[in-house]
Amino acid sequence: MARGMGAGAGFALLLAAGAAGAQEAPAVACGRQAAQFAAGTKFSLWVTRRGVLTRDNPLRPLSPEVLEVLQVVIRGKAATAYGPDHDNLRRGPAPASLEAQSGGARIRWGETADGLPALLRIRADDSTAVLAELRFQACGDAPKVAEPKRPAAKPAGPAAGANAEPGAERPAKPRSQDRPQPKPQPKPEPTHTPGGFVLPQGAIP
Template identity: 40%
Template structure:
């Protein structure tokens, strides 16, 4: 029996990246690093027997965390925090334990469908550090006062109501 080749410690030149992150770039200076991938299942009320699956990627762009989501990896929409995507699509994101095989190129589109960026896979790398949000100086919250109670309706002069005639 021939000996099996020893597995190399380095990742293969292509994908999948596994536990590390995948870096995608365009020809310019735009860089997106995919750190997690998951899916969200939604039910269309017009087609309740065929649930829709949306791909969700947790990405880091310029040191800030964002999401990209869509029905497949060819047309992803840019998104905000994962919790906002869950609230918008109406279901929880099921994150995968490691990155799946991603396509060699991805297109990020706007809500109207216009392409924003065409990105191609460059390399697997360690997940980048994320910038912490700026700490804003906390101002003392203004005191909120209860609105003044409306005055009891006054009865016209010459008209008297017996006490207890109207329940409060």
């Protein structure tokens, strides 16, 4: 009787171990490729690099804050997701902007983004509410990052009369009706650096 109970208990332990192992998804390993994560069909991003950022914490001067940083590409723009772990990530700007916001602390990038979990959680900046749960989709080549447009520089012409000789007669100014009317110039598109990726409404599956 005791022997039968022991066998039953051992079988129960095997079932529990198997269930625990089934819940732990294998780590993502894409090597030199990027890892695509998505929240259903509404929102997706590509993780291209993985690094660590250590910055000073004013509330704990002797205990610097160590953050996991993921460089991501979303809708053709570079951004970051950072936090203490992959379950508590916040939306961030491009890597250079994140370093500037962190007092000039540098991000130590790894050679690959391997070791990511199959699920990333993006939380609100001012709370613990989950904005999106991103699940691993596939390895591949991330979309190219679009460079921000820069306004064309106007050529600097010589100042009128700057090199004129003293006493030289200046040409008569044309009358207003004889002056060619300038053509209306299109307004240049505003240029900006993405402050952080924006989650579309309904991104939570």
